[in-house]
Amino acid sequence: MFGRIQNSRAAKLRTGLILIVPSCVLLALINLYPFFYALYLSFHRYNLARVAKGAKFIGFGNYGAAFSDPRFINSIVRTFIIVIAAVAIEFVLGFAMAFVLNSKLRGMNTIRKIAIAPVTVMPVVSALIWFYILNQRYGIVNWGLGLVGISAQPWLTDPTLATLSIIIADVWQWTPFIMLVILAGLNALPEYAYEAAQIDGLSEWQQFKWVTLPLLMPVILIVVLLRIMDAFKLFDLPYVMTQGGPAGTTETLSYYIYIQAFQFFEIGKAAAFAIIMLLMIWIISQVFVRRLYKEEEATAA
Amino acid sequence: MELEQYHFEEAEKAKKAVREAQVAQQRQKYGMLTKVVLYAFALIFLLFSLVPIYLIVSSSFKTDTQIFAIPPVFVFKPTLDNYRIALTGGTSQVSYVINSLVVSIASTIIAVIFGAMAAYGLARFEFKGKNDLAFWILSTRMAPPIAFIVPMFVLIKSMGLLDTWWALIIMYTGMNLSFSIWILRGFFLDIPPELEESALVDGYTRLQVFTRIALPLVKPALAAVAVFSLIFSWNEFLFALILTQSHSKTIPVGIQGFSSSMGINWGPFMAVAFVAILPILIFTFIMQRYLVRGLTFGAVK
Numbered sequence: 001m002f003g004r005i006q007n008s009r010a011a012k013l014r015t016g017l018i019l020i021v022p023s024c025v026l027l028a029l030i031n032l033y034p035f036f037y038a039l040y041l042s043f044h045r046y047n048l049a050r051v052a053k054g055a056k057f058i059g060f061g062n063y064g065a066a067f068s069d070p071r072f073i074n075s076i077v078r079t080f081i082i083v084i085a086a087v088a089i090e091f092v093l094g095f096a097m098a099f100v101l102n103s104k105l106r107g108m109n110t111i112r113k114i115a116i117a118p119v120t121v122m123p124v125v126s127a128l129i130w131f132y133i134l135n136q137r138y139g140i141v142n143w144g145l146g147l148v149g150i151s152a153q154p155w156l157t158d159p160t161l162a163t164l165s166i167i168i169a170d171v172w173q174w175t176p177f178i179m180l181v182i183l184a185g186l187n188a189l190p191e192y193a194y195e196a197a198q199i200d201g202l203s204e205w206q207q208f209k210w211v212t213l214p215l216l217m218p219v220i221l222i223v224v225l226l227r228i229m230d231a232f233k234l235f236d237l238p239y240v241m242t243q244g245g246p247a248g249t250t251e252t253l254s255y256y257i258y259i260q261a262f263q264f265f266e267i268g269k270a271a272a273f274a275i276i277m278l279l280m281i282w283i284i285s286q287v288f289v290r291r292l293y294k295e296e297e298a299t300a301a
Numbered sequence: 302m303e304l305e306q307y308h309f310e311e312a313e314k315a316k317k318a319v320r321e322a323q324v325a326q327q328r329q330k331y332g333m334l335t336k337v338v339l340y341a342f343a344l345i346f347l348l349f350s351l352v353p354i355y356l357i358v359s360s361s362f363k364t365d366t367q368i369f370a371i372p373p374v375f376v377f378k379p380t381l382d383n384y385r386i387a388l389t390g391g392t393s394q395v396s397y398v399i400n401s402l403v404v405s406i407a408s409t410i411i412a413v414i415f416g417a418m419a420a421y422g423l424a425r426f427e428f429k430g431k432n433d434l435a436f437w438i439l440s441t442r443m444a445p446p447i448a449f450i451v452p453m454f455v456l457i458k459s460m461g462l463l464d465t466w467w468a469l470i471i472m473y474t475g476m477n478l479s480f481s482i483w484i485l486r487g488f489f490l491d492i493p494p495e496l497e498e499s500a501l502v503d504g505y506t507r508l509q510v511f512t513r514i515a516l517p518l519v520k521p522a523l524a525a526v527a528v529f530s531l532i533f534s535w536n537e538f539l540f541a542l543i544l545t546q547s548h549s550k551t552i553p554v555g556i557q558g559f560s561s562s563m564g565i566n567w568g569p570f571m572a573v574a575f576v577a578i579l580p581i582l583i584f585t586f587i588m589q590r591y592l593v594r595g596l597t598f599g600a601v602k
Contacts (some may be wrong), residue, residue, distance in 0.1 A: 016422050019419060020419045023418065030471060030472065031449065097342070100342050104324045116592065117585070119596070120536070122538075131565070172350070181597055185601060222600045226600075233447065239542075253447075261451045261454070262454075271451055277448060278445065282444075285439075
């Protein structure tokens, strides 16, 4: 009897291993290996254009170079500006739109189904179509501005406006995502909370502040953190719309690392930059995953 | 059994009636002014979401003169010239479409099969460090792609796989695998364990429980994960840009090729862009039910 239980436990473990190991091997190859190789490269001077010279160990040299490189610092600042502005606008608009849709007025359901279209549009396509829309000469935005008497703006060549153009394209693509998730959160709110609030005689605003918002908080945190992490990697939009210009105002971290690696071929430096970027995202993702597990435990309990 | 079914239907009908009554009540709550404001906001948002897509679709049937016309032309005689150029011109897009299809489908199939296995393993088997493993799997998807492409480029180059389908299939499988594990794990956790326990008592092995009981129950989720994986790989730009040169270029890289220092070849771009986003838009529309769960990595249902 005892033997059989042990046997079945071993069998269970074996089945578990058979199921999990193939994926782990694959992910280790595609993820763990490059991570450690990047770590290795980050301590070496290694130029892809001079492979014969090989990799030369220089300790923390590349990390030191990173923080004395004004272009690297600039790319961090630019990334933060774009991430914070874009996600803030996306959140405000998406949040408002979720509440509008949640009014359940006639037609709102159809509007929701259509309004999410931008979410899955190929990012290269959204970059180019916004490049077309914002074109100084034939773009419809400047045509629209002309109708109300505002002169044509150099959307993609002015430093401030170029940043704004990238933000607009990102807002266009991702606001519906926040809208959709907040709406799902709103629909999942328990009715009894509102019944209690009504019995207590809370006003609409008080209900929003004391019932809706706290109950919605986990969903808000998740969607904002997902957006922050995703926007942090922004590459396609600046690559296609502005090539990081004008004067580096739209040069994001991903874009600058790309330049270091594949235009200057400084693989070692690029790896060090990437490790620093990884560290920044890791800190954000830790907050997210911890929170997620807390949620899971809370619902399980 | 029939009686039970009857009761079930009756209960569903009653629930639906209550819900409709609530919606009607909620609709009455709003004054005329509020309704106007809500609809105005929703319609402006809808316009913002749809204008770029409308421009792609309509411009793809326009002549170059019409594409650059200010004010924009809304009524015109559609032409298929742009599609003809995209198909047969100097930069034929056909091979890009084939490459995109091959790498998307191959990486999706591998990711869904291995992903389902690992997800079930994580959902149903207990072992030390399970949560850490799940963390790690999620983190591989959250990490910035640029950090991994630098070392992977060196590896793929040394293996002689640059500019082949394999390079992209490897990278996209990694990306989609962690996604599918994480999402499917949530779906497996949603299945009441009693079903599987009774199958075990009936003499099924654990592997049989997985293939004959658990897998059929999550069929819709498998389809959703497959669709999401297809969309991710279909739209991906950074890896494709770095790992392909001519033979294995995918659609996003091909589309980017329409812009050059000479300007952008707008007509054919619009045609290819429409072809590139149409299947994705249809998929997204069909997958509405799973959109929130998929886009939030299962964090919001």
